[in-house]
Amino acid sequence: MTSCAGCSEREATLKCPTCVKLGVNPSEINYSYCSQACFKANWKSHKKIHKSFESAALASEQSAVRSKLGGDMTNSLSFSPKLASIKVTPNDPVENTDKNFPRNLHNASEIFLLTGNVLSARTLSSSTTEIIKLLENGPDGKSTMKLGRAVICWECGYAGIPKNADMCDKVAVDIKGVCWNCGRDGETNFLKIVGGEGGEGKEVEEVPWMEKNKDLEVEGESS
Ligand SMILES: [Zn+2]
Numbered sequence: 001m002t003s004c005a006g007c008s009e010r011e012a013t014l015k016c017p018t019c020v021k022l023g024v025n026p027s028e029i030n031y032s033y034c035s036q037a038c039f040k041a042n043w044k045s046h047k048k049i050h051k052s053f054e055s056a057a058l059a060s061e062q063s064a065v066r067s068k069l070g071g072d073m074t075n076s077l078s079f080s081p082k083l084a085s086i087k088v089t090p091n092d093p094v095e096n097t098d099k100n101f102p103r104n105l106h107n108a109s110e111i112f113l114l115t116g117n118v119l120s121a122r123t124l125s126s127s128t129t130e131i132i133k134l135l136e137n138g139p140d141g142k143s144t145m146k147l148g149r150a151v152i153c154w155e156c157g158y159a160g161i162p163k164n165a166d167m168c169d170k171v172a173v174d175i176k177g178v179c180w181n182c183g184r185d186g187e188t189n190f191l192k193i194v195g196g197e198g199g200e201g202k203e204v205e206e207v208p209w210m211e212k213n214k215d216l217e218v219e220g221e222s223s
């Protein structure tokens with residue numbers, strides 16, 4: 001007989017339905033009780049099992065994503081410190097005073113990694129490779145460049161010139177950029193690149209975001 005997980009005296013006749021649903025292994029964790037009363041009496045401590053089981057399931061899901069993406073995410077993803085010079089413009093005064101608000105794209109990459117959001121981290125990394133190269137070496141003069149204000153999309157991690165770029169000039173305040181990648185505008189912030197090459201002591205100047213013109217480009221990504 002299985003004895004009750006609560007009083008461990010009487011025979012257990014009912015199982016916690018949530019544990020059954022979550023697929024908790026009964027030989028590892030006893031989730032059977034003798035009565036509703038015993039189940040209720042132990043609910044506070046018992047429900048912790050559900051929580052930890054859920055977060056473990058999430059973690060294993062994420063590690064599956066990670067291995068699908070090719071091994072250890074910290075090896076496969078690198079973020080240039082230059083990303084710190086791409087500032088995130090707060091959408092409202094609340095964001096502006098929020099200490100946790102990511103001030104620049106380097107903070108953004110940290111947030112994606114810390115929360116295990118590998119897909120967004122990867123999208124951010126790939127969508128900023130080009131601008132980082134351009135900031136370091138300047139344009140090659142051969143490709144047609146699109147210049148403008150870029151956005152970061154918190155829903156997919158993409159950074160780049162928005163779909164509605166023509167409506168997003170510098171003075172537009174109420175408008176939100178539409179993510180080029182996922183087409184959403186619910187969670188986007190404009191970006192501002194500061195201090196092209198100058199560095200310390202020099203005036204902070206704004207540099208436009210540059211990217212290859214995707215409207216014209218048909219062939220795949222190669223350079
Ligand atoms: Zn009991």
Ligand SMILES: [Zn+2]
Pocket residue numbers: 016017018019020031046047049050
């Ligand atoms: Zn349970």
Ligand SMILES: [Zn+2]
Pocket residue numbers: 153154155156157158179180181182183184
């Ligand atoms: Zn997006």
